[in-house]
Amino acid sequence: MHYFAYRNDELYCEDVPLARIAAEVGTPAYVYSRRTLVHHARVFRQAFPEALICFAVKANSNISILHTLAQEGIGADIVSGGELFRARRAGVEPENIVFAGVGKREDEIAAALKQDIFMFNVESIEELNLIQRVAQELNTTARIALRVNPDVDAKTHPYISTGLRENKFGISMDSALMDYHYAHRLSHIQVQGIHCHIGSQLTTIEPFIDAFKIIRALALELIASGIDIRYLDMGGGLGITYEREKPPLPMELAHAMAPLMEDLPCTLILEPGRAIAGNTGVFLTQVLYTKQTEEKRFIVVDGAMNDLARPSLYGSFHDIRPVQLNTSGEEPVKVDIVGPICESSDFFARERLMPACHHGDILAIMSAGAYGFTMSSNYNSRPRAVEVLVDDDQYRIIRRRETLEDLIQHEELPQ
Ligand SMILES: *Cc1c(COP(=O)(O)O)cnc(C)c1O
DSSP states (O other): OOSEEEETTEEEETTEEHHHHHHHHOSSEEEEEHHHHHHHHHHHHHHSTTSEEEEEGGGOOOHHHHHHHHHTTOEEEESSHHHHHHHHHTTOOGGGEEEOOTTOOHHHHHHHHHHTOSEEEEOOHHHHHHHHHHHHHTTOOEEEEEEEEOOOOOOSOGGGBOOSTTSSSSEEHHHHHHHHHHHHHOTTEEEEEEEOOOBSSBOSSHHHHHHHHHHHHHHHHHHHTTOOOOEEEOOOOBOOOSSSOOOOOHHHHHHHHHHHHTTOOOEEEEOOSHHHHGGGEEEEEEEEEEEEOSSOEEEEESOOTTTOOHHHHHOOOOOEEESBOOOSOOOOEEEEEEOSSSSTTOEEEEEEEEOOOOTTOEEEEOSOSSSSGGGOOOGGGOOOOEEEEEETTEEEEEEOOOOHHHHHTTOOOOO
């Protein structure tokens, strides 16, 4: 759910018309609804009152977003030293930070140890050995979970499916017991959990439950063999509605998991990203041209794949709505909505039936709050978009639009 809705033919974010924001801050622009963000944080907290909920920072890493979530008691699931820096700057406490990723560098491990984060989600034995050495050098102990790969098919897009045997993530179930006993013997490692994350944009409960049963069995086995497993981190992955998907609600997942938790002396950790932030944001873009070729009708907009990569990267669907409904009675038309970038993959929609659009119209690309701005780049030397946070009838710029000077600020001319 979200707080973007039409009132008198005008699309609003909470109590602010999106057309007004576009007129005042320009386009392209990301607009987030604080009310939606807080609502989603509370839905997770209510469904899992005992759990540690760590927002996957890679979904939306703006420090205002992280700060808002931290105030709701949500921690951070980080995958880099950069995300650690952001989370701390946003006010996320170290005891609410977990650190995943297959390629943690030594300096990133050291930074996380110095900050005394809650847990490393370790993805290989080599990484474990490095964490042991860095922890020893810093005269501290690293709390860890091993990320295990339950070999469960998340039935999602192959690029965001991570829990299969062939994926690069985690350690295999076959060696998990042995690896846990190895970790347990290391002097500067404290084993405290099991981690898994099987993929993103999951729209059914079954893969979660299948994975959880496997993790649960491993936990019971480890506990019986004297390893103190206290945390089960089931990762993120709950999907959202982009088109017609009906993903499970956090409460449904909680109910399905509850009976499997009962006899476990463990606290749950969850790492939702998309489910918290996805429907919190829209991407506003302005129609530059309507171009009719022999084959097709194109709507050329001022946003592009560098701003919002999901359609070109995954072929994903985003609902696209005019911020002012066309009341002229013109027929809807089938169009491709494309950006100005020199790639044919630069599109937001193909063969989409849209209300008639004209030069200057503002379109809202819905469900752009997760993996939107965070995946943006400067490709084609396009300054990155402004980010805005709406709060009831007010809004605030939470990241200014990049300037042309920003584009070259780290570059040097030859002497
Ligand atoms: C990406 C990721 C998440 C978040 O996934 P969502 O589908 O956005 O909920 C959580 N944990 C890990 C380890 C991830 O890589």
